[in-house]
Amino acid sequence: MEVQINDVDLLTITPAVTIDYDAENDWICVTWTGNHSKESALVFTKEIEAALRKENCRKILNINENFYLSWQEAPVWAIKNWFPRLFILGCTSFAWVLSPRFSSGPVFTEVFKTQTPFLQAMVFTDEETASAWLNEN
Template sequence: MQLRPIVDTPGISIGYDEANEWLYVDWKGEHDADSSWAACGLMLEILRAFPCAKILNDNSNITRTTMQLSARSLEWVAQMHAAGLRYLAWVLPRQLISRQSTEGVVLDIEAPTVCTFDDLASAFGWLQRQGNAG
Protein backbone atom coordinates (compact mmCIF):
# COMPACT_ATOMS: atom_id res chain seq x y z
CA MET A 1 0.00 0.00 0.00
CA GLN A 2 1.65 3.20 -1.17
CA LEU A 3 0.34 6.22 0.65
CA ARG A 4 0.51 9.93 0.12
CA PRO A 5 1.09 11.19 3.68
CA ILE A 6 -1.44 13.72 4.94
CA VAL A 7 -0.82 13.92 8.68
CA ASP A 8 1.42 12.14 11.16
CA THR A 9 1.06 12.62 14.91
CA PRO A 10 2.26 10.43 17.77
CA GLY A 11 -1.22 8.83 18.05
CA ILE A 12 -2.45 8.69 14.47
CA SER A 13 -1.18 8.79 10.90
CA ILE A 14 -3.43 9.43 7.93
CA GLY A 15 -2.49 8.90 4.31
CA TYR A 16 -4.25 8.67 0.98
CA ASP A 17 -4.00 5.41 -0.96
CA GLU A 18 -4.20 6.65 -4.55
CA ALA A 19 -4.44 3.18 -6.09
CA ASN A 20 -7.53 2.32 -4.02
CA GLU A 21 -8.86 5.88 -3.65
CA TRP A 22 -9.29 5.71 0.13
CA LEU A 23 -7.88 7.10 3.33
CA TYR A 24 -5.74 4.84 5.48
CA VAL A 25 -5.82 5.73 9.18
CA ASP A 26 -3.18 4.12 11.39
CA TRP A 27 -3.83 4.52 15.12
CA LYS A 28 -0.71 4.07 17.26
CA GLY A 29 0.19 3.61 20.92
CA GLU A 30 -2.08 4.27 23.88
CA HIS A 31 -5.42 6.05 23.62
CA ASP A 32 -7.86 7.32 26.20
CA ALA A 33 -11.15 9.12 25.58
CA ASP A 34 -9.47 12.51 25.06
CA SER A 35 -6.86 11.29 22.57
CA SER A 36 -9.44 9.16 20.77
CA TRP A 37 -11.81 12.10 20.32
CA ALA A 38 -8.94 14.30 19.14
CA ALA A 39 -8.04 11.65 16.55
CA CYS A 40 -11.68 11.30 15.47
CA GLY A 41 -11.88 15.06 15.03
CA LEU A 42 -8.74 14.94 12.90
CA MET A 43 -10.21 12.13 10.79
CA LEU A 44 -13.33 14.22 10.11
CA GLU A 45 -11.24 17.27 9.25
CA ILE A 46 -9.09 15.24 6.82
CA LEU A 47 -12.14 13.59 5.22
CA ARG A 48 -13.64 17.01 4.58
CA ALA A 49 -10.35 18.22 3.04
CA PHE A 50 -9.75 15.01 1.04
CA PRO A 51 -13.23 13.67 0.21
CA CYS A 52 -13.45 9.96 -0.45
CA ALA A 53 -16.01 7.22 0.06
CA LYS A 54 -13.79 4.72 1.91
CA ILE A 55 -11.58 4.58 4.98
CA LEU A 56 -9.37 1.75 6.14
CA ASN A 57 -9.33 2.44 9.89
CA ASP A 58 -6.47 0.39 11.36
CA ASN A 59 -6.47 0.11 15.15
CA SER A 60 -4.13 -2.90 15.22
CA ASN A 61 -1.20 -0.76 16.42
CA ILE A 62 -3.06 0.51 19.48
CA THR A 63 -1.28 -0.85 22.53
CA ARG A 64 -3.91 0.23 25.07
CA THR A 65 -7.29 1.91 24.85
CA THR A 66 -10.03 2.86 27.27
CA MET A 67 -12.35 4.24 24.59
CA GLN A 68 -15.79 2.72 24.21
CA LEU A 69 -18.47 3.44 21.65
CA SER A 70 -21.26 5.72 22.78
CA ALA A 71 -24.02 7.97 21.46
CA ARG A 72 -21.28 10.52 20.74
CA SER A 73 -19.56 7.89 18.58
CA LEU A 74 -22.72 7.45 16.53
CA GLU A 75 -22.95 11.22 16.03
CA TRP A 76 -19.35 11.22 14.77
CA VAL A 77 -20.13 8.38 12.35
CA ALA A 78 -23.11 10.38 11.05
CA GLN A 79 -20.83 13.41 10.53
CA MET A 80 -18.35 11.21 8.65
CA HIS A 81 -21.20 9.95 6.44
CA ALA A 82 -22.35 13.52 5.78
CA ALA A 83 -18.77 14.32 4.73
CA GLY A 84 -18.91 11.57 2.09
CA LEU A 85 -17.86 8.38 3.86
CA ARG A 86 -19.72 5.34 2.55
CA TYR A 87 -17.55 2.39 3.72
CA LEU A 88 -15.44 2.01 6.84
CA ALA A 89 -13.28 -1.08 7.30
CA TRP A 90 -12.31 -1.11 10.97
CA VAL A 91 -9.44 -3.30 12.17
CA LEU A 92 -10.09 -3.67 15.88
CA PRO A 93 -7.36 -3.27 18.50
CA ARG A 94 -5.85 -6.54 19.67
CA GLN A 95 -6.56 -5.63 23.29
CA LEU A 96 -10.17 -4.54 22.89
CA ILE A 97 -11.93 -4.87 26.25
CA SER A 98 -15.54 -4.73 25.08
CA ARG A 99 -15.51 -6.42 21.68
CA GLN A 100 -19.07 -7.74 21.92
CA SER A 101 -20.56 -4.36 22.81
CA THR A 102 -18.45 -2.67 20.10
CA GLU A 103 -19.71 -5.05 17.43
CA GLY A 104 -23.28 -4.63 18.73
CA VAL A 105 -23.10 -0.87 18.26
CA VAL A 106 -21.57 -1.29 14.80
CA LEU A 107 -24.52 -3.46 13.74
CA ASP A 108 -26.87 -0.57 14.54
CA ILE A 109 -25.09 1.83 12.17
CA GLU A 110 -27.17 2.25 9.03
CA ALA A 111 -24.78 4.51 7.13
CA PRO A 112 -21.97 4.43 6.33
CA THR A 113 -21.45 0.69 6.03
CA VAL A 114 -19.08 -0.30 8.82
CA CYS A 115 -17.46 -3.71 9.09
CA THR A 116 -15.02 -4.87 11.78
CA PHE A 117 -11.99 -7.09 11.26
CA ASP A 118 -9.27 -8.78 13.26
CA ASP A 119 -6.55 -8.24 10.66
CA LEU A 120 -5.51 -5.68 8.08
CA ALA A 121 -5.49 -8.08 5.12
CA SER A 122 -9.16 -9.02 5.58
CA ALA A 123 -10.18 -5.39 6.01
CA PHE A 124 -8.19 -4.38 2.93
CA GLY A 125 -9.80 -7.09 0.79
CA TRP A 126 -13.33 -6.26 1.96
CA LEU A 127 -12.86 -2.55 1.32
CA GLN A 128 -11.54 -3.22 -2.19
CA ARG A 129 -14.71 -5.16 -3.00
CA GLN A 130 -17.03 -2.30 -2.01
CA GLY A 131 -18.43 0.05 -4.65
CA ASN A 132 -17.66 3.76 -4.77
CA ALA A 133 -21.16 5.07 -5.32
CA GLY A 134 -22.65 7.27 -2.64
Protein backbone atom coordinates (compact mmCIF):
# COMPACT_ATOMS: atom_id res chain seq x y z
CA MET A 1 0.00 0.00 0.00
CA GLU A 2 1.43 3.37 -1.03
CA VAL A 3 0.51 6.50 0.92
CA GLN A 4 1.71 10.07 0.34
CA ILE A 5 2.26 12.49 3.24
CA ASN A 6 3.68 15.90 2.22
CA ASP A 7 6.62 15.13 -0.08
CA VAL A 8 7.06 11.56 1.18
CA ASP A 9 5.60 8.47 -0.51
CA LEU A 10 5.34 5.56 1.92
CA LEU A 11 6.17 2.53 -0.23
CA THR A 12 6.48 -0.27 2.33
CA ILE A 13 5.13 -0.17 5.85
CA THR A 14 5.71 -3.14 8.15
CA PRO A 15 6.54 -3.42 11.85
CA ALA A 16 10.09 -4.34 10.80
CA VAL A 17 10.87 -1.87 8.00
CA THR A 18 9.46 1.33 6.56
CA ILE A 19 10.58 2.32 3.08
CA ASP A 20 9.62 5.69 1.70
CA TYR A 21 10.58 8.03 -1.09
CA ASP A 22 11.45 11.54 0.06
CA ALA A 23 10.69 13.68 -3.01
CA GLU A 24 12.13 16.86 -1.50
CA ASN A 25 15.53 15.22 -1.06
CA ASP A 26 15.13 12.74 -3.93
CA TRP A 27 16.16 9.67 -1.95
CA ILE A 28 14.82 6.40 -0.60
CA CYS A 29 14.65 6.38 3.20
CA VAL A 30 14.70 2.98 4.90
CA THR A 31 13.98 2.74 8.62
CA TRP A 32 14.70 -0.65 10.22
CA THR A 33 13.11 -1.60 13.54
CA GLY A 34 13.60 -4.56 15.84
CA ASN A 35 15.58 -7.75 15.59
CA HIS A 36 16.54 -9.03 12.14
CA SER A 37 18.17 -12.20 10.93
CA LYS A 38 20.16 -12.61 7.77
CA GLU A 39 17.01 -13.99 6.14
CA SER A 40 14.78 -11.05 7.02
CA ALA A 41 17.48 -8.58 6.04
CA LEU A 42 17.75 -10.23 2.62
CA VAL A 43 13.97 -10.09 2.10
CA PHE A 44 13.88 -6.36 2.81
CA THR A 45 16.89 -5.60 0.60
CA LYS A 46 14.70 -6.81 -2.30
CA GLU A 47 12.00 -4.34 -1.20
CA ILE A 48 14.59 -1.55 -1.15
CA GLU A 49 15.71 -2.48 -4.67
CA ALA A 50 12.09 -2.37 -5.85
CA ALA A 51 11.66 1.10 -4.32
CA LEU A 52 14.84 2.33 -6.00
CA ARG A 53 13.59 1.01 -9.37
CA LYS A 54 10.16 2.58 -8.88
CA GLU A 55 11.41 6.03 -7.90
CA ASN A 56 14.50 6.10 -10.13
CA CYS A 57 16.61 8.05 -7.64
CA ARG A 58 20.33 7.83 -6.81
CA LYS A 59 20.48 7.96 -3.00
CA ILE A 60 19.52 5.83 -0.02
CA LEU A 61 19.30 6.87 3.62
CA ASN A 62 19.45 3.63 5.63
CA ILE A 63 18.44 4.25 9.27
CA ASN A 64 19.29 1.52 11.77
CA GLU A 65 18.88 3.41 15.06
CA ASN A 66 16.26 0.92 16.35
CA PHE A 67 17.71 -2.12 14.61
CA TYR A 68 19.25 -5.30 15.98
CA LEU A 69 21.18 -7.70 13.79
CA SER A 70 23.46 -10.53 14.76
CA TRP A 71 24.68 -11.09 11.20
CA GLN A 72 28.32 -10.02 11.51
CA GLU A 73 29.04 -10.52 7.80
CA ALA A 74 26.45 -7.89 6.82
CA PRO A 75 28.92 -5.12 5.86
CA VAL A 76 31.04 -7.40 3.69
CA TRP A 77 27.92 -8.95 2.11
CA ALA A 78 26.52 -5.48 1.37
CA ILE A 79 29.67 -4.34 -0.39
CA LYS A 80 30.29 -7.53 -2.37
CA ASN A 81 26.70 -8.47 -3.23
CA TRP A 82 24.16 -5.75 -2.58
CA PHE A 83 25.97 -2.51 -3.51
CA PRO A 84 26.78 -3.74 -7.04
CA ARG A 85 23.05 -4.41 -7.56
CA LEU A 86 22.13 -0.99 -6.16
CA PHE A 87 24.69 0.62 -8.46
CA ILE A 88 23.20 -1.14 -11.50
CA LEU A 89 19.83 0.29 -10.44
CA GLY A 90 21.34 3.80 -10.45
CA CYS A 91 22.25 4.30 -6.78
CA THR A 92 25.41 6.36 -6.31
CA SER A 93 25.25 7.35 -2.61
CA PHE A 94 24.35 5.26 0.44
CA ALA A 95 24.27 6.68 3.98
CA TRP A 96 24.15 4.00 6.69
CA VAL A 97 23.08 5.26 10.14
CA LEU A 98 24.25 2.70 12.69
CA SER A 99 22.31 1.57 15.71
CA PRO A 100 23.91 2.68 18.98
CA ARG A 101 23.39 -0.95 20.07
CA PHE A 102 25.47 -2.25 17.17
CA SER A 103 28.83 -3.49 18.39
CA SER A 104 30.32 -3.75 14.89
CA GLY A 105 30.24 -0.02 14.09
CA PRO A 106 34.02 0.16 13.64
CA VAL A 107 33.86 -2.88 11.35
CA PHE A 108 31.27 -1.14 9.14
CA THR A 109 33.31 2.05 9.05
CA GLU A 110 36.53 0.28 8.11
CA VAL A 111 34.95 -1.99 5.51
CA PHE A 112 33.09 0.89 3.86
CA LYS A 113 36.23 3.04 3.83
CA THR A 114 38.28 0.48 1.98
CA GLN A 115 35.89 -1.53 -0.16
CA THR A 116 33.15 0.50 -1.83
CA PRO A 117 34.09 0.55 -5.52
CA PHE A 118 30.51 0.62 -6.79
CA LEU A 119 29.00 3.57 -4.98
CA GLN A 120 29.82 6.09 -2.29
CA ALA A 121 28.88 4.64 1.08
CA MET A 122 29.44 6.25 4.44
CA VAL A 123 28.62 5.16 7.98
CA PHE A 124 27.09 7.64 10.43
CA THR A 125 26.00 7.69 14.04
CA ASP A 126 23.09 10.09 13.51
CA GLU A 127 20.48 10.78 10.87
CA GLU A 128 21.15 14.53 10.66
CA THR A 129 24.79 14.10 9.64
CA ALA A 130 23.89 11.32 7.22
CA SER A 131 21.21 13.49 5.58
CA ALA A 132 23.63 16.41 5.23
CA TRP A 133 26.19 14.12 3.58
CA LEU A 134 23.58 12.75 1.15
CA ASN A 135 22.52 16.27 0.21
CA GLU A 136 26.14 17.09 -0.68
CA ASN A 137 26.58 13.99 -2.87
